[in-house]
Amino acid sequence: MLRLEKTDITLGSFRLQADLSIADGARVAVMGPSGAGKSTLIGAVAGFVPLRSGQVLWDETRIDTLAPAKRPLSILFQDNNLLPHLSVFDNVALGVDPNLRLKPDQRAAVMQALAETGLDGLEARKPGQLSGGQISRAGLARVLLRARPVILLDEPFAALGPALKRQMLDLVARIADETGATVLMITHDPGDARRLCDEILLVADGVAHPPAPTEALLADPPPALKAYLG
Ligand SMILES: Nc1ncnc2c1ncn2[C@@H]1O[C@H](COP(=O)(O)OP(=O)(O)OP(=O)(O)O)[C@@H](O)[C@H]1O
Numbered sequence: 001m002l003r004l005e006k007t008d009i010t011l012g013s014f015r016l017q018a019d020l021s022i023a024d025g026a027r028v029a030v031m032g033p034s035g036a037g038k039s040t041l042i043g044a045v046a047g048f049v050p051l052r053s054g055q056v057l058w059d060e061t062r063i064d065t066l067a068p069a070k071r072p073l074s075i076l077f078q079d080n081n082l083l084p085h086l087s088v089f090d091n092v093a094l095g096v097d098p099n100l101r102l103k104p105d106q107r108a109a110v111m112q113a114l115a116e117t118g119l120d121g122l123e124a125r126k127p128g129q130l131s132g133g134q135i136s137r138a139g140l141a142r143v144l145l146r147a148r149p150v151i152l153l154d155e156p157f158a159a160l161g162p163a164l165k166r167q168m169l170d171l172v173a174r175i176a177d178e179t180g181a182t183v184l185m186i187t188h189d190p191g192d193a194r195r196l197c198d199e200i201l202l203v204a205d206g207v208a209h210p211p212a213p214t215e216a217l218l219a220d221p222p223p224a225l226k227a228y229l230g
Pocket residue numbers: 011012013014032033034035036037038039040041
């Protein structure tokens with residue numbers, strides 16, 4: 001279980017509070033108005049944003065005291081997932097060894113992750129030679145390879161067209177099934193939440209609320225979500 005226990009996150013004049021738990025294997029859409037603190041919340045779990053007080057726990061062990069790289073998670077952003085000067089193979093391989101000194105079995109695992117995400121034959125290309133969908137796949141190949149128990153997605157597919165985005169959401173679902181990962185995905189699109197997520201975590205008015213079932217929340221949204229969805 002991922003738990004944010006009485007956490008208070010303060011960035012300048014911005015303040016966000018969270019006291020909530022996310023069940024193992026849950027797929028949670030993080031939704032709420034622009035500027036409400038969705039990225040801040042994800043950043044606090046990932047370790048990019050410090051806590052003012054409270055704790056983040058995974059399996060009842062504190063992780064907020066760990067450096068980002070030591071936390072049991074992978075994170076995917078809309079940009080900056082791939083290094084432009086490295087091949088697709090090396091970009092994915094960074095997921096297992098930041099120094100890129102891979103043993104044969106690790107190289108085989110990279111090739112398998114590339115194959116599973118539909119990138120066979122493209123491993124020697126640089127990110128600049130890939131389509132948007134292929135770039136997303138490469139980011140997901142790294143997530144698959146790392147097989148960390150928590151996957152954080154900060155709108156990685158926002159720039160993709162609807163059909164491609166659905167493909168990527170289904171690929172995330174497959175990766176989560178395969179690895180048993182817990183998924184937190186920031187999205188502005190209720191359709192994304194419906195496709196991938198059983199729960200929605202609403203961030204609004206300075207509070208990250210405990211996740212609630214997707215369909216029930218969308219059918220009868222609280223005022224903050226209703227105003228946001230329009
Ligand atoms: N480094 C910072 N210092 C001070 N304030 C910050 C910093 N980073 C973000 N903020 C502020 O924190 C608030 C939350 O930002 P955040 O990016 O988490 O919102 P969001 O819900 O992810 O928004 P969006 O949907 O627009 O991406 C905003 O008011 C933002 O201006």
